[in-house]
Amino acid sequence: MKQYDPKAIETKWQNYWDEHETYKAHEDFEKEKFYALVEFPYPSAQGLHVGHPRSYTAIDIICRKRRYEGQNVLFPMGWDAFGLPTENYAIKHKIHPAKVTEDNVKNFKRQLKSIGFSFDWSKEINTTDPEYYKWTQWIFLQFFKRGLAYKAEMPINWCTSCKVGLANEEVVGGKCERCGSDVVRKVKSQWMLKITEYAQRLIDDLDDVDYIERVKTQQKHWIGRSEGAEINFGIEDSEDIITVFTTRPDTIFGATYMVMSPEHPYIKKYEDRIENLEEVYAYQEESKKKSDFERTELVKEKTGVPLKGLHAINPITNKEIPIWISDYVLMGYGTGAIMAVPAHDTRDWEFATKFDLPIIPVIEGGDITKEAYTDTETGIMINSEFLNGLEVKDAIEKMAEEVEKREIGHKKINYKLRDWVFSRQRYWGEPIPIIHCKKCGQVPVPEKDLPVILPEVENYEPTHDGESPLSEMTDWVNTTCPHCGGPAKRETDTMPQWAGSSWYFLRYLDPHNNEEIADPEKIKYWMPVDWYNGGMEHTTLHLLYSRFWHKFLYDIDVVPMNEPYAKRTSQGMILGPNHEKMSKSRGNVINPDDIIEEYGADTLRCYEMFLGDFEKSAPWSDNGVKGCRRFMERVWNLQNILNDSEEYSKELESNIHKTIKKVSSDYENLKPNTAIAALMSLTNDFNSLGKISRKDLKTLLILLNPVAPHITEEIWEINNLGGVLSDAKWPTYSEEKTIDDVIEMPVQFNGKVRFTIEISKDATKEEANAKACENEAYETYTEGKKIVKEIFVPGKIYNIVVK
Missing domain, CATH: 3.90.740.10 (Valyl/Leucyl/Isoleucyl-tRNA synthetase, editing domain)
Known part of the structure; x- marks a missing residue:
């Protein structure tokens, strides 16, 4: 048998999945659907860090299991690519933001594919694509036409050096995070969205969704x-x-x-x-x-x-x-x-x-x-x-x-909730589709003229007076009023990064539709999102904003349901080996590329899921990674003890059924760490037994596949276990075979447990008494005393009352 070579195996199967579109969702509206969503990443120049795979792998596990159970699974991925970090990087390095974004997306996509996620890449979206932001602009116009988008004088954080407005998180100690200059409060005319109109509904409708309690609490606290x-x-x-x-x-x-x-x-x-x-x-x-x-x-x-x-x-x-x-x-x-x-x-x-x-x-x-x-x-x-x-x-x-x-x-x-400040004096964002006419006032761009394309600019740095760089593009700014035909000017503010992420889950359903946000039949079938996972840092603003947008779209009959997400969960952070938050300044960032290069993607996936309680933060450990690599090798080496039997090994049949039950439950309850522990234990049992049947191996590989898809596919193919593993069915278990024939029964004296006995689950009181009498402690609690009563519950407890 050849040695375990993750590099060769993983590249092979990633190419196979791409060529065969293994994970493409089907437009079979009669089939039971499962729409799983993870927060699409901001493609930064730094690339993925090991925190991203923790969220993605957990939901990938659920998706893979649900496919084996016969569900039609949609698990999409895209890019939240407008925003300040890219603009700052572009200004610093003199590279156009579009080029920065293109390069970053390529890198992120390469990394995601190298980890083996079962994303449906045919549904890929990018918020900077005019095909996408046409509909972001369309939604804004619907807000505007119904009086929910308006302009108002608002105080903003103003950097005296950069000449730009800053979000609260960009102000540190009264200084601009980027340049260190003083930040002051400056009143500026800003576009606003009237989210306060939805405040009570955003509270009340939390009763209708399956969110972890701390997420609901954060939502309610923010609305206040x-x-x-x-x-x-x-x-x-x-x-x-x-x-x-x-x-x-x-x-x-x-x-x-x-x-x-x-x-x-x-x-x-x-x-x-x-x-x-x-x-x-x-x-x-x-x-x-x-x-x-x-x-x-x-x-x-x-x-x-x-x-x-x-x-x-x-x-x-x-x-x-x-x-x-x-x-x-x-x-x-x-x-x-x-x-x-x-x-x-x-x-x-x-x-x-x-x-x-x-x-x-x-x-x-x-x-x-x-x-x-x-x-x-x-x-x-x-x-x-x-x-x-x-x-x-x-x-x-x-x-x-x-x-x-x-x-x-x-x-x-x-x-406590305030209306949402919705404009930025930036370049790298969606143009706001409004035209200012001296005669007609604020006029919406006709829907037939969408998208309003973000124009190419030579200089995308802030202007001296703090207006958007677009304000200096006179050829683009100067236009005609759609109402009166007179001279007018385009709005030069752009939308905040939150805009594109407030409805992206709908565009995944029909990403290339030029006539509407998505086909209504597809919306009706796929929505709501069945399971949405993401960081706790996004369970206030992003979750609130996207729920608000969805409710608005419900009110104007674009979507047929009131809430976008049926279920929301969140993962804890992966900390650095020094137990601190990972950051470049602390020098404790772990690059997943390095882990894959040395140990393989399956080891990375396994370790991130074995790290501990999924909802809690945990520090990175190189020893833990090595332990998971050893587990991969033990699974690989099971081929050395494989026999031709197509039945479960009799000695381990009960353990196998217990493992199927536990792993199935643990995956669904975001407890992959204990599921992996059970699979490790079963692997050790096979090694101790010195043999493994083909049926044993099939079941183990299917159960492990959601965590480690590459190695399991390869072992399946090498041993001709039937087609490809990705076409297999999830194993079932027999409840009666998960119940032990021999149990540990507590023996009580006057209601207090004094020792336990190993006994058949069907044993009688007489058999329990005989076994208890063999224990040295029995005489201690009965000597010189009279047994006045015996309480025996078969398979549960044996209580002896003495005085």
């Missing part, structure tokens, strides 16, 4: 539904009001000051009354240097400035209270102002303590101190006039009613 009241605080000697939203109107008697966002328009309006204007201006400038995330999530110490000379009026007590500005209040969230109740809110307490502001407890025993803090969701109201003596829940309702009765506000449901 809260019930409460909007209350209007007057400004002293003014007709103006400051509206706040609060979930706890009952605590208004404890509101001792107000806090407004540094960007609040009242600061400008009341400049003539603010006595410390220079101090306020200075604070505003400092606030501009922080991202929203830094202001709300990372803040360690409260900062703020009083608006001296300006006071608010508590509408319930009619008392004056000071107004402060602080950067922990954001203009884009809620109303841009809060009423501060420092006795019962940790954030407000820290602020009040630092600046020596009044603290008035209004819930008995519920005030915050450094020593103790009791739950303010319950308790009795104090210092609150007509609320005194009420339980908190009753006080909340009474005060909400009082607010409406006095006409100083109203009950309200609020969401």
Whole structure:
């Protein structure tokens, strides 16, 4: 028998699968379907890292098993290829983003094929392909025509050097991640999508899907539904009001000051009354240097400035209270102002303590101190006039009613979710299909003229004024209005990277359809996605955005179902050998090419699945990789003990049935590590027995194939086990053959287990007693005592009651 040579074997079978289109999904609408989806990668210049295969292999295992069980499986792959990293790389290396993307995709595809995934490559998509983004633009136009896409003035993170807007994650310590220059807040006109219109549905419909609980929790937390009241605080000697939203109107008697966002328009309006204007201006400038995330999530110490000379009026007590500005209040969230109740809110307490502001407890025993803090969701109201003596829940309702009765506000449901900022002043993105006409305003590009092609530019660096590089392409920008025929200009902002990934699962169904997103019959058959797996880092924004887009398409009758994904799971990260997150800066990145070169793709796949609990992070171990390679070799060497029998080896028949049952269950429950452990154990059993039948080997190879497809196909072919393995059927097991004839039965004395006995599962009480009497411990628990009762449950337990 020849030696195990993964390089030769793996290339051979990858070519075979390509030539025979082994994994192509069939348009057989009568067959039971299974649509499996993994997050399509961003094709970076660095190529795949070993984190990608962990997600892909787990779902590949499910897909391979489901094909053997007779299902029509769609398992597609494509490229999320627009976006900032490619643009940055292109600018740095003076290579056009299209060329960078083309090269990166080639490399990624080579790597994916080298790992042996059963993707249907006939469904391949690329978000930068005009055939694809034509439909991204079409969806935007449907949003626009229905009033869900609009332009608004929005504060953005602005790099003073790069002259571009930055996402929150691109701002580190108030500096641009790319160049290290200061980042400030700048107001800019941006395209917005009205995702807030769908906020409640995005919460409610989570009840209809099979998502792991922490994913549902993250979705709900991001949307942030809260019930409460909007209350209007007057400004002293003014007709103006400051509206706040609060979930706890009952605590208004404890509101001792107000806090407004540094960007609040009242600061400008009341400049003539603010006595410390220079101090306020200075604070505003400092606030501009922080991202929203830094202001709300990372803040360690409260900062703020009083608006001296300006006071608010508590509408319930009619008392004056000071107004402060602080950067922990954001203009884009809620109303841009809060009423501060420092006795019962940790954030407000820290602020009040630092600046020596009044603290008035209004819930008995519920005030915050450094020593103790009791739950303010319950308790009795104090210092609150007509609320005194009420339980908190009753006080909340009474005060909400009082607010409406006095006409100083109203009950309200609020969401933390904000409308989606949908435009970027970048080059490498989908052009927004809008034309600006002085006479007609914002005019949609006619659908017949889609796609609006991203033009070739010589210079794709940001402009001096922060507009998109497209703004300098006058030949492209200048056009005619589709309504009036007069001179007009194209929109020069492009879409964010999130756009193409918000509906890609639909395009996989019909990637070359030029007439519609996809054939309605194909959508009806394949959707929803049966199983979607991806990183936990994408279970908030990406998942939320794509659910939003899908619901919108449902509302306009493009898709017949309300939710895109029936099931969503997530994998843990693979950490570096030093237990830290893999990154180039830490020097701990593992390249899958290197592992395949030295050990083979099947070893890589096996190791990534054997690494531990799939949902948890785990460090990379070279010794673990070597252990999986040894397992591959043990499987290969089983050919040395193969006999001609077409029946299961009698000595291991029970073990084989148990293994089929366990592996089948473990694969479906994302427990490939324990499935592989069972296959390792069965392989050892065959070696210990010194023989393996053809039927034994067939079953082992089919069970192992989803993890290690190349070696199993090769062994199958070498030994003429019947056609090719990929055409085989998943093995079945007999339940009765998974039950051991001999079991370990616990023996109890007065209800406490003292030892166990090995006994036939069908043994009688008398046989159990005889076996128990042979144990040395039996005499210890019966000597000098009387047996008053024996409780015997066949196959379960033997309890002896003594006194």
